[in-house]
Amino acid sequence: MALMLLEAKWKTALSSILEELTDSQFRKMLLNLVKIPQGVKDGKAREDIPYLLVQYYGTEDSISVIDKEMKNIPRNDAAVQEPLRPFVEKVKKQRQGKKGMTRKLSIDFGSVAKKLKPSADQLKSCQPDQMDPVKAKKTKKKTEKQDSSLKHQASASASINMDCVGAVETEKKTEEQDLSLEPVESIKTFKVPSAAVQTGRIQIMGIKKSNKTNTHLVVEFNKRKRNVFVTTRLLANAFGLKVEDDFERRLRYQMPLTAEAKLQGKKVTDIKKMDPVGDVKPDQKTEEQDSSLKLPAPSKTIKVQSAAVQTGRIQILGIKKSNKTNTHLVVEFNGRTRNVFVTTRLLANAFGLEVDDDFERKLRYQMPLTAKANLQGKKITEIKKVKKTSL
Structure with a gap:
């Protein structure tokens, strides 16, 4: 929820920033947005750029990119920097905050290892007392009372020596044994469960970026946009x-694409292409045939209310x-993605094209x-x- 709110506020602020740029500054900025294909950028109005930036760069990266471009132009004045800063x-x-969390985990890991090592004072306190052999001979000449008192003291010192010897022996563990204990303790302390698998x-x-190993995508899952990645071979x-x-x-030529996928965190672990829902069948029916369809009834006619007409801007x-x-299209209307259709002749007239074998390719190039x-x-x-402002 916080990310969606940040994205909405950022698009509004970015629109006001772009309005402050001159035509030459705007063209220079567009030229440096290398992740957005040239065919997509060509002819785009300023109000369309915030949507494209977030789509191809993501919210956080788009903020960093615009900050860098404003410094390069340069536009360090208040009109640009106040909404951007x-x-x-x-x-x-x-x-x-993310770096601080990583540093704290590494410090905690080191403190656990230190606790397992004994101090020098503990080793000294457990050393047994040494007896002088000369003094031992002189004790034979003492009276019986002295002998009995010495026996009592000897028994006490023996018990102390036994405890110390036992303690010393425990400290004689090899370095290999100490090291073998450390990772076991750390595993118990820092074990993190893996992310749950979601299917849908x-x-x-x-596409944000792609190489021969991984491809990073912008997808819609459970009616929310997410940034994920998948191995290029699997895709x-x-x-x-x-x-x-x-x-x-x-791959861009086929988009938008619909698929059944398994997600574990931000990784797509399995993906299978599927036919999109919402196609109007059959496509071969003319506009007159579609309007003439009626529901048959044995005794009385059932009147079906026509859908309400909605008017607004679509992308x-x-x-x-x-x-x-x-022609069957995927459009965005009132902030939602919808599957719709339109007569090809009407669509061609709206965008100044002709209905010929090359119509679909020419239309895709402008999208x-x-x-x-x-x-x-x-x-x-x-x-x-909708007419767009010229650069």
């Missing part, structure tokens, strides 16, 4: 791809499938797109491109 300080404190459906929204096998130099581009995140009649639309259920009945 509180977030930079908060991230700094969080990271220092995830939607892959973006490639799930979606029928090969681990090669072109892997990341091919087109991905294309599920497209033909020359209908994510922002538009004003009327939605009735899962159908977009009207759509108009």
Whole structure:
């Protein structure tokens, strides 16, 4: 909950910071945001950049990146630094807190090892008293009373010597035995249980970074966005791809993707591709056929109320499938991800494209797109491109 609140406040502050930049400063900053693909950045308005930064960098890293870029431009004036500084300080404190916790654990581990080693004073106190052999001969000439008192003292000293000898013997343990005891004690003290395994459906929204070993993703799981990672080989096998130099581009082309996955902490341990829910079937039906569908009844007609019309701004995140009649989209509307469809002709007219074999590729190149639309259920009945401010 705290992370989501920080993310919302950061997006608002970032919007005001970007408005203070000149056109040349804004272009310079965009050029240095290397994690965001060039095709995604091209033509984006300033109000779209906060969403993209958090999506590709995450909340904490995006704050650090903007702080660095403002110093490079440079923009150290109050108009930029006053809204930026509180977030930079908060991230700094969080990271220092994590380092402090790690240092405390290492100190506690060392103190446990020291407690097992005996002190020098303990060894000296247990050394047995040495008896002078000359004095031992003189004791034979003493009276019987003196002999009896000496016997009493001897018995007492013998008991003391026995205790000391026993103590000395316990201290003669080898260094190997002492060392073998230390890790056993530390394991009992610092044993941490592993994270619980969660299973469910995830939607892959973006890629933060990828190499031939691991891929770091932004996913939606249980209606919350999370940053996770998975071995690149496992991810490639799930979606029928090969681990090669072109892997990341091919995976981005298919996004957003839906999969069944097992998560242990931030690691995806198992993943399997699945068909997304919410497709409108069949796609071959024309708009006239969809409107003519009615429920048959033997004696009286059942009237089905049409869904209410909703109007607002949508952001087109991905294309599920497209033909020359209908196009099925993944959009964000009122802060929620939805599966909708629209006639391909209406969509093409809104973004100045033609309905041809190359239509889907041209539309994907421009994404994510922002538009004003009327939605009735899962159908977009009207759509108009939102004009963006020029750089």
